[in-house]
Amino acid sequence: MLDYGSTKSGHRFALLYKLSQTFCSSLDSTQVLDRVIDEVIKALNAERGFIALWNEKSVLEFRSARGLNKSTIDQPEFEISRGVVKEVAKSGKGICISDAQSDVRFQKRPSVLHLHLRSILCVPLKLKENILGVIYIDNRMVTGIFTEKDLELLSAIASTAVIAIENARLYELAVEKGRLERELQMAYRVQSSLIPKYFPQIPGWEFAACWQPARQVSGDFYDYISDSKGGMKFVIADVTDKGMPAALFMAMTRTIVRASCDELESLAKSITRANQLICTDSALSMPVTLFACQVNLQTGQLVYVNAGQNPPIFYKAGEDKFINLSPTGMFMGFEEEAEFQQESIQLKPGDLVVCYTDGVLDANNNQWELFDMDRFLAVIDENVNASAKALLEAIEGAVCSFVGDVLPYDDITVLIIKRVGISQ
Numbered sequence: 001m002l003d004y005g006s007t008k009s010g011h012r013f014a015l016l017y018k019l020s021q022t023f024c025s026s027l028d029s030t031q032v033l034d035r036v037i038d039e040v041i042k043a044l045n046a047e048r049g050f051i052a053l054w055n056e057k058s059v060l061e062f063r064s065a066r067g068l069n070k071s072t073i074d075q076p077e078f079e080i081s082r083g084v085v086k087e088v089a090k091s092g093k094g095i096c097i098s099d100a101q102s103d104v105r106f107q108k109r110p111s112v113l114h115l116h117l118r119s120i121l122c123v124p125l126k127l128k129e130n131i132l133g134v135i136y137i138d139n140r141m142v143t144g145i146f147t148e149k150d151l152e153l154l155s156a157i158a159s160t161a162v163i164a165i166e167n168a169r170l171y172e173l174a175v176e177k178g179r180l181e182r183e184l185q186m187a188y189r190v191q192s193s194l195i196p197k198y199f200p201q202i203p204g205w206e207f208a209a210c211w212q213p214a215r216q217v218s219g220d221f222y223d224y225i226s227d228s229k230g231g232m233k234f235v236i237a238d239v240t241d242k243g244m245p246a247a248l249f250m251a252m253t254r255t256i257v258r259a260s261c262d263e264l265e266s267l268a269k270s271i272t273r274a275n276q277l278i279c280t281d282s283a284l285s286m287p288v289t290l291f292a293c294q295v296n297l298q299t300g301q302l303v304y305v306n307a308g309q310n311p312p313i314f315y316k317a318g319e320d321k322f323i324n325l326s327p328t329g330m331f332m333g334f335e336e337e338a339e340f341q342q343e344s345i346q347l348k349p350g351d352l353v354v355c356y357t358d359g360v361l362d363a364n365n366n367q368w369e370l371f372d373m374d375r376f377l378a379v380i381d382e383n384v385n386a387s388a389k390a391l392l393e394a395i396e397g398a399v400c401s402f403v404g405d406v407l408p409y410d411d412i413t414v415l416i417i418k419r420v421g422i423s424q
Contacts, residue, residue, distance in 0.1 A: 023164035033064035046137035053133035094123035099143040184216040206388035219246030220413040237290040268342040279336035317350025349421030359410035
């Protein structure tokens with residue numbers, strides 16, 4: 001049982017020591033705040049007590065409001081002198097008022113008059129030079145109940161309490177951060193399960209791809225779909241946002257595109273329908289750039305739709321030249337009535353198509369230089385005769401070497417389709 005009867009010399013030290021133990025006995029911020037105000041009310045014979053803390057929007061928020069017998073006070077913002085609280089919170093200096101009704105500083109304030117406030121003590125909760133909030137106590141019935149000695153004691157209690165309050169806040173932030181990290185890890189596992197881990201082994205063809213989120217989750221994806229006629233559809237896409245919103249939209253887009261790819265319809269019609277569904281099924285649509293192609297594995301014909309994606313690079317081995325597969329329509333997720341056209345190219349042995357998202361070109365080093373198209377084409381040019389896997393490794397290695405230890409700014413996804421000929 002704490003001795004609140006005397007607060008002089010040794011008794012005051014013992015009181016503060018025991019209070020610090022009481023305050024620090026929990027890391028739950030609500031419990032800590034309630035314990036602080038309950039003990040303050042008891043120590044200073046107050047009628048009511050309040051704790052207000054600055055929130056992330058720089059607004060004083062009441063976090064604990066208690067009366068006698070540890071009762072909770074509803075709507076505390078209407079039960080105190082907000083003028084006193086704001087003054088202490090901004091100035092960082094405590095206030096002791098013997099009779100608010102006659103104090104010239106506050107007697108004209110509506111809250112003081114309406115609530116019949118008499119004795120008031122209010123001190124800042126200061127952590128070094130930072131003011132986290134205030135402790136406010138009052139008595140509506142008795143004048144002169146608080147003295148300057150009480151103000152000193154409350155200030156000393158606040159100095160002890162603020163450490164417990166900050167420890168509880170930091171602990172809860174750590175717990176929340178840990179929970180968010182676990183959720184992000186789970187989201188990454190779920191999202192990565194949607195990304196193909198391997199491609200089928202098909203004579204005369206090589207496929208390779210990489211998917212590198214800039215954060216725990218990604219707005220990029222690639223996919224492939226085999227059809228019953230021996231062909232394959234490939235998709236690479238980029239949701240133009242980052243973080244969890246982009247990741248969720250990416251998962252929805254992948255599902256819609258897969259469901260829209262009907263073997264009986266043209267690729268252009270499939271992508272047009274997918275865009276309509278993306279626009280109508282999402283209350284908050286995000287722009288999606290996408291390249292989709294359908295490859296006839298027997299003839300080498302590649303039909304494609306480019307919905308605002310970075311133009312894939314088509315290398316024609318026989319002519320030793322690069323061709324950009326330019327957009328055939330606008331990006332998806334914006335205009336429900338948008339229509340998409342399809343184009344076709346012929347892949348011969350030695351030909352390849354390199355699809356990529358803008359994270360490749362936008363990768364930057366510590367000099368803020370971009371990897372850019374010239375470097376990208378140089379890597380491809382040096383490795384056009386390599387396997388699709390070796391070319392992909394060369395691209396990854398070149399980007400990694402270029403950026404060094406700079407954290408990635410954007411997701412990086414690359415998809416390579418190469419026709420090698422059965423004889424190779």
